[in-house]
Amino acid sequence: MHDRFLGWARARGGTMFHVNHEPGAEIHHTDPFAVPAGQRSPVRRLRGRLAAPVTLWTAPGPAGLTVSSTLVAEGEPDRLLGLIDAESDLWAAVEEAGRFAVCPLGPPHRQLADRFAGLFPSPGGLFATGSWTDTPYGPVPADGGGWAGCRLDSAREYGWGLLVEAVIEAVDLVEETAPLLHYRGRYRELTD
Template sequence: MTIHGDHPFLPPESDRSPVRRLRGRLPSPVGLWTTAYDGKRAGLTVSSMLVADGDPGYVIGLLDPDSDLCEMLLKARTAVVSLLGEPHRQLADAFGYVAPAPGGPFRMIDWTETEWGPAPVGVSAWAGCTLVDPDPPEVGWALQVQLEIVHVELAADEIPVIVHRRGRYIVV
C-alpha cells in the first residue's frame, strides 16, 4: 500500500476548471440546509450561499438539482438554514456526502423540529425560511434557490464558525 501526498482523484491541473478554482479561493460560510416533507428529512452542506439583508431578508444558495435536499425542498417549500461551527466538522462532511454517517447524518446530533424543518441543536445561528420560487433558475451546475427569512435564532457569539476555502475548513 502506498500513501500519496496528493488527492488520488484530483484531475491534472490543465483539466481543472479555472472558474471553480477561483470560487475555491473565496472563503465561504459552511451552512447546513435541512427540510422535511411527508415524514422524511433531507439536508445538505451548502457553502455557495449568501444572506441579503432587508425587510424581508433572504438566503440565496446554489443547490445541486440532483440532491435529496433540492427535491424535497421544492415539495416542502420550507427550510432551515444553519451556520455550522467548529464542533460540526464531521456533521458538515456527512451532509456533504464526503464522510460516512452510520444510520444517516440526522443521527449524529440532536434536532429541534420547527415549522420550517429540523434545526440542529448547538449551532451558532439558524433561520426558518420559505421558498420564494418553486421553479428556481439554473445557474451553471446548480439551481439558484432563494429563500425568504421568516424567523432567526441566534446563539451566543462564543461559538466559533467555520468557513470553507480550497477544500478545507477554517475557524473564524
C-alpha cells in the same frame, strides 16, 4: 484511530479527501483523482480562493445538505439565496415542503458538514447521530449558534447548480459562534 484522524484533519485545516492514516494503511498522500494542476478550471480555482461560510440546510422529511454558497440580503422582506444540487434529496424535500432551515456551522461541526456533503459515512441515516432540535422548517443541530427559517420563493438553474431564492421568516440566534469556512478545498477557521 478516529480521534487521531480528527486531530490530523484539524491540523491540516480539514480536507475533502479522506484517507486512512494508520501506519501501513496509507496508499496516497494526496487525492489520486485530482485534476492535474495545468488542467484545472480557472473559474473553479477562483471560486476556491473565495472563503465561504459552511452552512447546513435542512427541510422537513427530514433531508439535509451542506451548502457553502449561501448569501443573505437584508430588505423588506429579508431574503436568502444559495446554490444547491438540483438532484439532491434536500431539493426534493424543499420543493415539497416549500420551506427549509439554514444553520451556520462552526469548527466543531466539521464531521457533520462532511456527513451531509456525502463525504463521511452516516450509518442509520444523516440525522441518526448528534442532537437535533425540531423546527417547522426542518431539524437543526442542537449545539448550533442559531438558524434561519426560510420560505421558498423561487428556484432556477444557474450554472451547474440550482439558485434557490427564499424569504427569511424566522431567525433564532442562540449565541455568537466562530464560523466554519470552506477555502481552497478545506475547512478553515477565522484567526485574528
